[in-house]
Amino acid sequence: METQKVQVAVIGSGFGGLTAASLLAKTGLQMAVLEQNNYPGGCASSYKRKGYWFETGATTLVGLDEEMPLHYLLEQTGIQLPLLHLDTPMQVRLSDGTLLTRYPDLEDWIREAERVFGGQGQRPFWETCFQISQKVWRTSLKQLSFPFGSLGDLWQAATAVRWEQLGLVPKAFQTVKDLLAQHGLLHNKRFVSFVDQQLLITAQNHHQEVNVLFGATALCYTLYGNYYVLGGLRKLSESLVEYLEQHHGQMLYRRFVKQITPAESGNYLIDTEKGLVEAEFVVCGLPLNNVHQLFQSTDTKKKLERYLLPPEDVNGALTWGLVFERSSSTPQVLHHQIHVPGKVPFIGSESIFVSLSHPQDHQRAAPDMCVASVSTHVARPKEQWIEEKKELEQWVVQFLASQGFFLEDQVKFVQAATPGAWIEWTGREWGQVGGYPQYQGIKPWQMKDARLDGHKAYLCGDTVYPGQGIPGVCLSGIIAAHKLLRDHFKEKVNVLHQ
Numbered sequence: 484m485e486t487q488k489v490q491v492a493v494i495g496s497g498f499g500g501l502t503a504a505s506l507l508a509k510t511g512l513q514m515a516v517l518e519q520n521n522y523p524g525g526c527a528s529s530y531k532r533k534g535y536w537f538e539t540g541a542t543t544l545v546g547l548d549e550e551m552p553l554h555y556l557l558e559q560t561g562i563q564l565p566l567l568h569l570d571t572p573m574q575v576r577l578s579d580g581t582l583l584t585r586y587p588d589l590e591d592w593i594r595e596a597e598r599v600f601g602g603q604g605q606r607p608f609w610e611t612c613f614q615i616s617q618k619v620w621r622t623s624l625k626q627l628s629f630p631f632g633s634l635g636d637l638w639q640a641a642t643a644v645r646w647e648q649l650g651l652v653p654k655a656f657q658t659v660k661d662l663l664a665q666h667g668l669l670h671n672k673r674f675v676s677f678v679d680q681q682l683l684i685t686a687q688n689h690h691q692e693v694n695v696l697f698g699a700t701a702l703c704y705t706l707y708g709n710y711y712v713l714g715g716l717r718k719l720s721e722s723l724v725e726y727l728e729q730h731h732g733q734m735l736y737r738r739f740v741k742q743i744t745p746a747e748s749g750n751y752l753i754d755t756e757k758g759l760v761e762a763e764f765v766v767c768g769l770p771l772n773n774v775h776q777l778f779q780s781t782d783t784k785k786k787l788e789r790y791l792l793p794p795e796d797v798n799g800a801l802t803w804g805l806v807f808e809r810s811s812s813t814p815q816v817l818h819h820q821i822h823v824p825g826k827v828p829f830i831g832s833e834s835i836f837v838s839l840s841h842p843q844d845h846q847r848a849a850p851d852m853c854v855a856s857v858s859t860h861v862a863r864p865k866e867q868w869i870e871e872k873k874e875l876e877q878w879v880v881q882f883l884a885s886q887g888f889f890l891e892d893q894v895k896f897v898q899a900a901t902p903g904a905w906i907e908w909t910g911r912e913w914g915q916v917g918g919y920p921q922y923q924g925i926k927p928w929q930m931k932d933a934r935l936d937g938h939k940a941y942l943c944g945d946t947v948y949p950g951q952g953i954p955g956v957c958l959s960g961i962i963a964a965h966k967l968l969r970d971h972f973k974e975k976v977n978v979l980h981q
């Protein structure tokens with residue numbers, strides 16, 4: 484079989500890889516995206532079953548406000564997404580049955596938090612978090628050389644630095660636990676439990692581990708523009724794929740990459756299940772644990788080793804797809820975090836996240852039906868092989884019926900997917916999802932930066948800086964594209980600002 488030659492090969496069509504691919508395609512580089520699956524999007528995609536569209540993983544979308552990564556991506560590419568703005572981003576049900584609404588306005592939210600958790604400390608806690616989150620977002624796109632991997636990066640950062648940005652550094656040394664303590668909230672058990680479950684879905688860890696920089700930003704995501712994607716999250720990646728193809732890029736599906744080796748020419752030889760691809764540049768949009776396995780060069784392997792997390796430190800997910808008849812009791816709010824009294828059976832997680840299809844979204848379900856995507860964390864996915872799928876399907880129907888989402892006989896379909904399914908869908912080692920959890924011992928500047936081997940290979944995705952979520956991996960793709968251009972095509976960097 485003949486070796487296919489491309490200028491830049493992006494491995495994986497997750498949102499990180501597709502962001503980098505779209506921006507680089509804009510500058511005229513010849514792009515090819517190699518994807519093991521037969522559709523794009525990875526953890527942020529949708530699949531069709533029985534005529535309904537279910538979300539694979541991600542369901543909430545933020546990052547579109549000014550100075551945020553998706554805003555930048557859409558502005559640079561002119562891509563338009565089928566979005567609906569959500570007036571109410573989320574509701575949370577505590578295990579004692581209390582319902583609280585995460586209003587998008589700070590004052591409304593503080594009033595709600597005080598109503599549910601008591602007056603002490605709520606206002607200063609949330610005002611502090613919101614201020615930090617605003618500074619973090621304002622800084623994120625101004626410091627595209629961060630984390631620094633070269634003197635050039637440092638110079639770049641120094642020329643862009645502002646006092647406000649330096650003021651954020653001490654926040655990386657504090658944890659959310661410190662912040663709770665400062666505001667007299669550490670002994671407010673209900674509030675700490677609320678904070679923990681909110682952090683788990685946004686930073687993949689608890690208040691003892693998550694630093695204030697990430698934690699404050701994560702806790703405040705409902706205070707920014709929250710959107711629903713009509714047709715499902717797959718529309719995000721499909722829009723980027725369309726842009727890529729209009730800019731002479733190609734999508735190569737069913738191309739599982741087995742190995743990447745340096746060629747004598749200085750290029751990379753990419754061994755896929757459908758033959759060899761030779762690329763001058765590589766951008767890997769896979770988790771670091773997977774990337775580590777692809778590179779045979781001991782030098783590159785060694786460079787990555789100190790960034791790898793063991794399986795006991797990452798999370799997997801159990802997800803359910805449900806279809807039920809809409810009725811007058813179907814909740815109006817689309818996203819719900821529900822604390823589970825006595826924990827989720829067999830798994831032991833403390834909450835589930837439920838996202839409903841929008842009543843105006845007739846692509847995903849007919850007007851009289853609703854699709855629910857439900858997920859929960861699975862700790863130590865390598866050890867926890869879930870055999871009780873049927874029992875968990877029954878449990879989720881009964882539990883959501885008890886919460887008033889529907890009557891049991893209104894449910895037309897339910898199916899659970901375990902971390903084993905994630906291995907198949909996304910190829911991620913151990914079925915790990917959601918990126919590396921935030922750990923106290925790992926400061927933002929100690930996360931892996933976008934340069935993979937110091938040569939012509941780059942990295943993005945949710946296990947490198949800045950980490951989890953669609954806005955996070957979008958930023959990582961923007962950074963990878965910028966670093967590649969600055970290192971090899973300085974004259975093209977400005978194309979990204981036209």
Ligand SMILES: Cc1cc2nc3c(=O)[nH]c(=O)nc-3n(C[C@H](O)[C@H](O)[C@H](O)COP(=O)(O)OP(=O)(O)OC[C@H]3O[C@@H](n4cnc5c(N)ncnc54)[C@H](O)[C@@H]3O)c2cc1C
Pocket residue numbers: 494495496497498499500517518519520523524525526527539540541542543544545738739740741768769770773800802858908909910911916917918943944945946951952953954956
């Ligand atoms: C259950 C769940 C709920 C979530 N909820 C949200 C949410 O509501 N909002 C939010 O913002 N984020 C959410 N996230 C997180 C978010 O979806 C991910 O962080 C993000 O989509 C990851 O993107 P990525 O680019 O890093 O990689 P991935 O999405 O992992 O994409 C990697 C791609 O590479 C492909 N691939 C893997 N190995 C190979 C190989 N060897 N060769 C070729 N291709 C390969 C995979 O098939 C995949 O398409 C959620 C995640 C999960 C799992």
